[in-house]
Amino acid sequence: MLDGKSALVTGAGSGIGRATALAFAREGAWVAAADLTLEAAQRTVAAIEAKGGQAVAIAVDVTDDAAVQAMVAAAVSAFGGLDCAFNNAGIAPHQVNAGGVLMADMPEAAWLRLLEVNLTGVWRCLRHEVAQMRQQGGGAIVNTASVAGLVGLPGAAGYVAGKHGVVGLTKAAAVDHAKENIRINAVCPGYIETPMTEESKRRRGDAITARTALGRFGVPEEIAEAVVWLCSDRASFVTGSNWTVDGGYSAL
Numbered sequence: 001m002l003d004g005k006s007a008l009v010t011g012a013g014s015g016i017g018r019a020t021a022l023a024f025a026r027e028g029a030w031v032a033a034a035d036l037t038l039e040a041a042q043r044t045v046a047a048i049e050a051k052g053g054q055a056v057a058i059a060v061d062v063t064d065d066a067a068v069q070a071m072v073a074a075a076v077s078a079f080g081g082l083d084c085a086f087n088n089a090g091i092a093p094h095q096v097n098a099g100g101v102l103m104a105d106m107p108e109a110a111w112l113r114l115l116e117v118n119l120t121g122v123w124r125c126l127r128h129e130v131a132q133m134r135q136q137g138g139g140a141i142v143n144t145a146s147v148a149g150l151v152g153l154p155g156a157a158g159y160v161a162g163k164h165g166v167v168g169l170t171k172a173a174a175v176d177h178a179k180e181n182i183r184i185n186a187v188c189p190g191y192i193e194t195p196m197t198e199e200s201k202r203r204r205g206d207a208i209t210a211r212t213a214l215g216r217f218g219v220p221e222e223i224a225e226a227v228v229w230l231c232s233d234r235a236s237f238v239t240g241s242n243w244t245v246d247g248g249y250s251a252l
């Protein structure tokens with residue numbers, strides 16, 4: 001589905017990003033795997049290469065604009081262009097010591113950090129990717145939002161606000177750049193088994209699966225399938241949309 005295309009993935013060292021980098025490669029794309037942890041990105045690259053794919057690892061912190069610009073430049077220099085991008089790097093409330101903290105009790109630093117990584121980080125990636133794609137005459141981008149971008153979740157105000165922001169940013173960016181032949185969509189995963197959700201699975205896994213129509217957590221590969229399709233030419237009339245892949249969580 002992506003033969004001969006080049007694809008960039010942030011947060012490619014773990015979870016959904018790693019699975020999507022592997023799926024991109026399986027579908028014929030060259031993959032630039034970017035992560036805060038270079039070693040994790042390198043492990044993803046090794047897994048792609050072991051299956052005969054081509055990939056490069058890039059260290060990036062999506063809160064650093066110069067690093068994001070350098071990441072896009074590195075992907076372009078490795079593969080001669082940028083056709084697809086998956087802006088997926090993100091953090092959960094527990095990673096800023098705010099897991100389960102009520103909105104009014106949340107420290108400002110935790111709020112700012114969640115928005116900085118999860119929302120402004122996506123915007124930084126988008127602007128540098130669009131700058132490259134408009135020079136080439138087009139491209140396709142997917143941002144990782146969440147069911148937390150569609151509904152409220154308890155004890156996660158900063159995360160919920162950031163993910164609703166990603167949904168809005170995706171629509172606005174899609175409208176702004178449609179005439180430049182750049183499609184921009186979002187995926188909204190439900191609860192997916194990754195390192196990010198290990199703690200919530202332990203603490204309230206039963207409640208989460210009870211609330212999910214399909215009665216289980218998803219796996220990262222199930223998100224990757226939607227991202228591959230959205231980045232492919234099969235989705236040629238799809239832009240500014242949110243693709244919910246949540247086992248029915250938001251339908252209940």
Ligand SMILES: NC(=O)c1ccc[n+]([C@@H]2O[C@H](COP(=O)([O-])OP(=O)(O)OC[C@H]3O[C@@H](n4cnc5c(N)ncnc54)[C@H](O)[C@@H]3O)[C@@H](O)[C@H]2O)c1
Nearest residue numbers: 011013014015016036061062089090146189191192194196
């Ligand atoms: N797992 C879920 O249930 C779930 C549900 C909805 C949305 N999401 C979203 O999916 C995305 C991926 O989550 P995951 O579950 O795979 O998590 P994960 O923790 O397994 O992977 C996230 C990756 O992002 C990287 N990262 C974090 N901060 C970064 C930064 N500043 N710069 C660059 N890379 C950074 C981490 O190093 C890690 O490799 C996130 O945006 C998350 O909010 C996850």
